[in-house]
Amino acid sequence: MTVTLADVAARARVSPATVSRVLNGNYPVAASTRERVLRAVDDLDYVLNGPASSLAAATSDLVGILVNDIADPFFGIMAGAAQTEIGGPGDGSGRAGGEKLAVVCNTGGSPDRELTYLTLLQRQRAAAVILTGGAVEDPAHQAAMNAKLAKLADAGTRVVLCGRPPLPEGEAIVAALAFDNRGGGRRLTEHLLSLGHRRIGYVAGPLERTTTRHRLEGHQEAMQDAGLGGDKERLTVHGPYDRRSGYDATLELLRREPEVTAIVAANDTVALGASAAIRDRGFRIPEDISVAGFDDLPFSVDAVPALTTVRLPLFEAGARAGRLAMGKETPPPGGIATIAAELMVRGSTAPPRK
Amino acid sequence: MTVTLADVAARARVSPATVSRVLNGNYPVAASTRERVLRAVDDLDYVLNGPASSLAAATSDLVGILVNDIADPFFGIMAGAAQTEIGGPGDGSGRAGGEKLAVVCNTGGSPDRELTYLTLLQRQRAAAVILTGGAVEDPAHQAAMNAKLAKLADAGTRVVLCGRPPLPEGEAIVAALAFDNRGGGRRLTEHLLSLGHRRIGYVAGPLERTTTRHRLEGHQEAMQDAGLGGDKERLTVHGPYDRRSGYDATLELLRREPEVTAIVAANDTVALGASAAIRDRGFRIPEDISVAGFDDLPFSVDAVPALTTVRLPLFEAGARAGRLAMGKETPPPGGIATIAAELMVRGSTAPPRK
DNA sequence: CTGTTAGCGCATTCAC
DNA sequence: GTGAATGCGCTAACAG
Secondary structure, three states: OOOOHHHHHHHHOOOHHHHHHHHHOOOOOOHHHHHHHHHHHHHHOOOOOHHHHHHHHOOOOEEEEEEOOOOOHHHHHHHHHHHHHHHOOOOOOOOOOOOOEEEEEEOOOOHHHHHHHHHHHHHOOOOEEEEEOOOEOOHHHHHHHHHHHHHHHHOOOEEEEEOOOOOOOHHHOOEEEEEOHHHHHHHHHHHHHHHOOOOEEEEEOOOOEHHHHHHHHHHHHHHHHOOOHHHOOOOEEEOOOOHHHHHHHHHHHHHHOOOOOEEEEOOHHHHHHHHHHHHHOOOOOOOOOEEEOOEOOHHHHHOOOOOEEEEOOHHHHHHHHHHHHHOOOOOOHHHEEEEOOEEEOOOOOOOOOO | OOOOHHHHHHHHOOOHHHHHHHHHOOOOOOHHHHHHHHHHHHHHOOOOOHHHHHHHHOOOOEEEEEEOOOOOHHHHHHHHHHHHHHHOOOOOOOOOOOOOEEEEEEOOOOHHHHHHHHHHHHHOOOOEEEEEOOOEOOHHHHHHHHHHHHHHHHOOOEEEEEOOOOOOOHHHOOEEEEEOHHHHHHHHHHHHHHHOOOOEEEEEOOOOEHHHHHHHHHHHHHHHHOOOHHHOOOOEEEOOOOHHHHHHHHHHHHHHOOOOOEEEEOOHHHHHHHHHHHHHOOOOOOOOOEEEOOEOOHHHHHOOOOOEEEEOOHHHHHHHHHHHHHOOOOOOHHHEEEEOOEEEOOOOOOOOOO
């Protein structure tokens, strides 16, 4: 019924081992033999049995990429870039040679699902795992994660962090590429302050997320330095990283502080929702209220007015994570690299009306 | 070094077979025995060896979801929905019981990569495969795809199409959920015609894609019926499904026909680019030129003005595909269902200036 | 450069 | 309800 290595070997008049060798390409095989084997493979339409070879070799060609929200381009861009580096271009035959199977797993931001996916990947003996985006800061979950990652690393799985702060004990992982969320958040708010804003509302992401906290801390540092740190509780509203949250939180901020002249959002998607709320309340952007986001997703430049935001090189970071996971690039010193965030000043921010 | 089933068996003082039985849960085992085994599993921190069990059982728990562009929410929404149905909520222990490993694979729209992923999934003996979005219409590639899908189905892999037209010989697959792209495209253009538009430019997607062709045909049918079919070559420009393409194509359309009063874009992202081009040329939306998109992605309602578009129930379709792939839902009659597309009239379209 | 020999770790017959 | 054997299909030493 199902054709096996032995069938191919028989047809090519060689031993199974030889077939295995040409298929894996990691061994010297005479050109003529290889030719013959390949023809037999095509004739028989043979496809390697992945589980069997993974079992024998004690490693698989699976590489997992964990994302918090697959519908969010923030993750899609990173994951796509990583996959490009990992999957290889293919040889056009659809035959699939030694390429890895780069797959993305959507945790939906749930700690449980994150752990479950890691276990599933561990079960598959994944060659590598890339974790993208902010981590949940609950201590119990962090401990469980660190233990799990250590076990994965122990079993030979390469662990790479992308857009996520390094682990407390970073020894277990290949590398961590951390975004400078704090610095970016700080510069963004400094920009607003320099324009003359004093009453700035902040729509933060979900609680207990590193990304949320770092961006917010950057904002608060800037406010503090400007002597405006007193009101932070009242001028901050938390919510998920989505449009709706931006909309609702902005209405709430407007209620709490009608004199607000600028809204800083945790990311661009949230900023879009914030903008809608501002308009629905009859205010203009940026004349009445300035708006700023974070990430510089592709749509941000097309917002009207174009969104002031902080650019993160998501594609480059994802690609680098992919290379690191493949061992194609040497890890940064100490295994940790900080990715710079660049302020992008556009039309959605302007001096306050006064 | 690595703990195996036998180790667990030894510690629980049972046979390996029994451990296997409680882990797979498909067999009667005494409660007390199960208890003991589970404790041993936890004590030893045992994780099933996926490749080994897949080899022995001749099936794996991997489910592949193929997407054309993972950075595009169009696919992200469908994939996320499907994953939700497949992965299950997890039991909170991170232990991972019988759940499937739902993974998404990004083809980048490349036929080669599509085929390669399918081969890789076949190699893993995937339990199911979901193909999302438009198919490439090159005959050779279609033939290769059909052959590959037939082989997958033959090997027990459940194949489900989501947002993709059914196969020529649909017997091989579990089900196809097709979007009514043609009908949606037609109604969208009819809406524009009813507003009084006569010179309508069309920014189409890439050539040789079913989605592109169906949407365009819907548009052209409407134009034809209105006696405006003569100019279709000149008023249509093809390009990728991205912002940049919308921008460039719109400039081109404006050059070819300065009197154009409406631009229909192949999807919302393209419409965003089109809008930017229109504005950069000094025109207002919708006063001078109307703009319409397709898909109704989350950001479309936040465009300024809000984008007139055609809504596709992406989440619902993805979830249904996921259930179909799991065998949790009975396939539609004939294995084919057409998903309706709903016209969403918003602020970006209005009667032409005259 | 190629063939032979042994498992990899588990699911599944069978017996009991 | 449980244990003992068998083999899934392949890779990795070894020889030659």
